[in-house]
Amino acid sequence: MVVQAFLASLAYFICYGGNWLFAQSMTERPIVVGFVTGLLLGDMKTGIIVGAAVEAIFMGSVNIGGNISAEPAAAATFAVVMATTQNIAADAALALSVPVGVFSAFLFMIINNVLYNFTAPIIDRLAEKSDDKGLIALNYIMWFFRFFIVALCMFVGLLAGGTAIEAAINSIPAVVLTGLNTAGKFLPAVGLSILMKMLWNKELAIYFFLGFIMVVYLGLPQVAIAALAIIIVIAVAMRDMELNKLSRTRETTAPIDVEEDFFA
Amino acid sequence: MIPSLRIDDRLIHGQIALVWSKAFGTNRIVVANDKAVTDEVTNVSLKMAVPTGIKLLIKSVDDAITLFHDPRAVDASMFVLTNCVCDALRIVKECPGMVQSVNVANVGRFDTSPTAEKKVLSSTIIVNPRELAALKELADIDIPVYQQVIPSDVKKPVKDILKGH
Amino acid sequence: MKQTTMTKEDKKMLDSIFWRSMFLSSGRCGGQVRMHAVGFINSILPALRRYYKDNPEGYRQALMRHTTYFNMTQHVSTFCMGLVASMEKEAAEDESFDASSIAAVKTSLMGPMSGIGDSIFWGVLRLLAASIAITFAASGSILAPISFLLIFNVPAFICRYYLTYKGFSLGTTFLSDMQKTGTIQILTKAASILGLVMIGAMVASTVTFKCALTIPVENADPISIQTYLDSIFKGLVPLGLTLGCLYAQMKKININVIMLMVLALAMVLALLGIV
Numbered sequence: 001m002v003v004q005a006f007l008a009s010l011a012y013f014i015c016y017g018g019n020w021l022f023a024q025s026m027t028e029r030p031i032v033v034g035f036v037t038g039l040l041l042g043d044m045k046t047g048i049i050v051g052a053a054v055e056a057i058f059m060g061s062v063n064i065g066g067n068i069s070a071e072p073a074a075a076a077t078f079a080v081v082m083a084t085t086q087n088i089a090a091d092a093a094l095a096l097s098v099p100v101g102v103f104s105a106f107l108f109m110i111i112n113n114v115l116y117n118f119t120a121p122i123i124d125r126l127a128e129k130s131d132d133k134g135l136i137a138l139n140y141i142m143w144f145f146r147f148f149i150v151a152l153c154m155f156v157g158l159l160a161g162g163t164a165i166e167a168a169i170n171s172i173p174a175v176v177l178t179g180l181n182t183a184g185k186f187l188p189a190v191g192l193s194i195l196m197k198m199l200w201n202k203e204l205a206i207y208f209f210l211g212f213i214m215v216v217y218l219g220l221p222q223v224a225i226a227a228l229a230i231i232i233v234i235a236v237a238m239r240d241m242e243l244n245k246l247s248r249t250r251e252t253t254a255p256i257d258v259e260e261d262f263f264a
Numbered sequence: 265m266i267p268s269l270r271i272d273d274r275l276i277h278g279q280i281a282l283v284w285s286k287a288f289g290t291n292r293i294v295v296a297n298d299k300a301v302t303d304e305v306t307n308v309s310l311k312m313a314v315p316t317g318i319k320l321l322i323k324s325v326d327d328a329i330t331l332f333h334d335p336r337a338v339d340a341s342m343f344v345l346t347n348c349v350c351d352a353l354r355i356v357k358e359c360p361g362m363v364q365s366v367n368v369a370n371v372g373r374f375d376t377s378p379t380a381e382k383k384v385l386s387s388t389i390i391v392n393p394r395e396l397a398a399l400k401e402l403a404d405i406d407i408p409v410y411q412q413v414i415p416s417d418v419k420k421p422v423k424d425i426l427k428g429h
Numbered sequence: 430m431k432q433t434t435m436t437k438e439d440k441k442m443l444d445s446i447f448w449r450s451m452f453l454s455s456g457r458c459g460g461q462v463r464m465h466a467v468g469f470i471n472s473i474l475p476a477l478r479r480y481y482k483d484n485p486e487g488y489r490q491a492l493m494r495h496t497t498y499f500n501m502t503q504h505v506s507t508f509c510m511g512l513v514a515s516m517e518k519e520a521a522e523d524e525s526f527d528a529s530s531i532a533a534v535k536t537s538l539m540g541p542m543s544g545i546g547d548s549i550f551w552g553v554l555r556l557l558a559a560s561i562a563i564t565f566a567a568s569g570s571i572l573a574p575i576s577f578l579l580i581f582n583v584p585a586f587i588c589r590y591y592l593t594y595k596g597f598s599l600g601t602t603f604l605s606d607m608q609k610t611g612t613i614q615i616l617t618k619a620a621s622i623l624g625l626v627m628i629g630a631m632v633a634s635t636v637t638f639k640c641a642l643t644i645p646v647e648n649a650d651p652i653s654i655q656t657y658l659d660s661i662f663k664g665l666v667p668l669g670l671t672l673g674c675l676y677a678q679m680k681k682i683n684i685n686v687i688m689l690m691v692l693a694l695a696m697v698l699a700l701l702g703i704v
Binding site (some may be wrong): 020021022023024025026027029031032034035036044045046048049051052055056059070098102112113114115116117118119120122123124127128129130132135136138139140141142143146175176178179180182183185186187188189190192193194195196197198199200201204205207208209210211212213214215216217221222223225226228229230232233234236237240241244248 | 451452454455456457458459460461462463466467468470471474477478485488489492493495496503504547548551552553555556557558559560561562563564566567569570571573574577578581582585586589610611614615616618619620621622623624625626627628629630631632633634635636637638663664667668670671672674675678679684685687688691692694695696698699700704
Binding site for chain 1 (some may be wrong): 336
């Protein structure tokens with residue numbers, strides 16, 4: 001278990017840390033984390049399948065404005081470890097990954113928003129001394145510590161909890177497991193609704209139902225839906241640009257009173 | 265009618281426009297600032313900072329005062345922003361009865377006058393002698409003058425902040 | 430600000446800013462108070478070093494003015510960096526240039542640019558990439574992570590590169606033009622439509638519910654309740670659940686509370702033997 005816990009924590013560090021070190025290139029998402037963890041643990045296929053299932057649950061948990069409610073990378077690592085090395089059904093591993101994600105988000109919030117606040121004066125001191133090399137170094141040193149700490153926690157957690165969790169799961173009554181499984185199937189709704197709220201407005205709501213019906217009744221694959229959606233988007237955008245042009249020509253002929261509009 | 269005039273050295277920024285206009289139940293914001301009218305960079309970035317559904321007018325201080333004498337302005341509720349105390353004081357004095365309260369939120373953090381002259385009244389209020397005099401005069405006018413950076417903060421009377429200065 | 434022609438040196442500087450911008454969110458030194466300030470300084474160093482080469486005090490002042498809070502969707506932040514580079518150039522060349530306006534512009538760009546950036550990159554592009562990748566993942570194919578990373582990153586990198594140059598050469602005129610012609614609104618609307626279609630499709634394929642209850646019929650197979658539900662509208666429960674979560678958020682219920690409520694709902698359904 002020591003080797004496996006180490007490899008899984010390494011995968012977590014590479015994917016999660018790598019994402020924030022370089023370009024937020026989405027390597028922190030479960031689809032990638034699951035793949036890398038599975039690869040290192042010697043079962044790439046399970047890694048990808050479980051990773052994709054975790055992705056669906058955590059679809060909506062995105063890091064916006066530095067606030068996260070659940071952290072998907074830890075959840076994915078955990079679920080893949082459980083599914084590949086322990087005798088745990090993928091569904092149960094998925095449901096258990098949710099509390100892991102929430103806890104990891106909490107830990108990360110403490111590091112980012114509480115502990116790291118105390119490092120602010122270092123920036124000022126370096127800037128005052130025109131120490132640009134120091135500032136560059138600071139960026140990378142602070143990066144390493146953030147992700148080293150969480151990867152270490154992952155290692156300790158897997159080592160201490162790995163086998164205990166298997167025993168615990170085996171003693172859980174069947175009805176609770178059914179509940180956890182159902183929860184795993186319901187939770188994507190929460191994540192997706194977060195994204196919906198970001199894009200939602202009354203006029204555009206119909207497009208949500210369009211996507212839903214294309215799957216439920218037409219059974220179209222995602223690639224086809226994406227292609228159709230892009231066609232619709234282009235058609236709408238072209239019409240909007242025409243409308244814009246029209247309203248602009250009208251504006252130039254009869255300029256509207258800015259103040260009139262303001263008090264309207 | 266101006267339920268609140270806010271002094272903020274960054275004028276509109278972040279969620280300020282949204283949060284405050286909601287707090288006062290108005291969708292009209294007037295920025296009274298001479299530089300914002302002439303400087304294209306400031307002008308555009310202010311317009312960018314305003315969320316959709318909120319109407320923004322950018323006026324020089326003189327034009328803003330003229331606007332506030334417009335009969336339509338008396339009935340409409342507006343949220344006004346200036347970036348220094350002197351501009352705010354002028355508006356309050358020259359538009360009697362229009363401004364119902366003044367919120368001295370963030371002042372002078374980008375002020376480039378010599379450090380020795382500036383006084384730090386609170387972490388977000390830093391004043392040079394001219395601004396300090398204006399602030400004292402403003403505090404003596406018979407409307408509430410307070411500091412409240414975000415709506416969830418307690419309103420702190422500026423008279424208390426000025427004590428001992 | 431007028432359009433300037435690019436010299437070789439300009440291009441070298443902007444390419445360097447583009448590459449350095451990749452490390453924008455690495456350190457997060459200073460936590461919530463400064464966010465990505467250090468990453469921002471790191472990114473624009475090529476500009477500062479170039480324009481303040483013979484002016485150590487100006488260089489120091491420039492470093493100090495960028496130590497303040499910075500947070501913006503990374504993939505569009507290069508626009509701000511290019512713009513700041515052009516403003517620092519003016520500040521270095523023109524004594525009377527008001528350097529405080531650099532901070533002001535930076536600050537006022539953060540909100541709106543992140544608003545557009547977050548919804549396009551997080552809400553739409555990532556969702557598009559994930560929904561296609563998940564289809565490949567069903568068979569455990571390695572195409573899943575690869576397609577996911579490519580679909581997201583290729584447009585993201587192109588956008589990042591393009592905006593570095595646009596920020597520097599056009600500055601705010603680019604934004605004011607976009608605003609005057611309504612391009613920003615059209616772009617946001619287009620992204621929202623694409624995002625909503627994909628979310629609808631994702632809800633249908635990832636949120637699942639199957640009712641286990643049946644009505645016993647004498648001398649025949651029992652009738653499943655699910656068949657009835659499907660005959661009303663397929664996917665009624667997942668749809669209702671998702672819209673319920675959306676409604677709860679609009680009523681300002683904390684997202685963790687919503688998550689717990691959904692968990693509790695699943696448990697109750699299991700206890701009642703409905704699932």
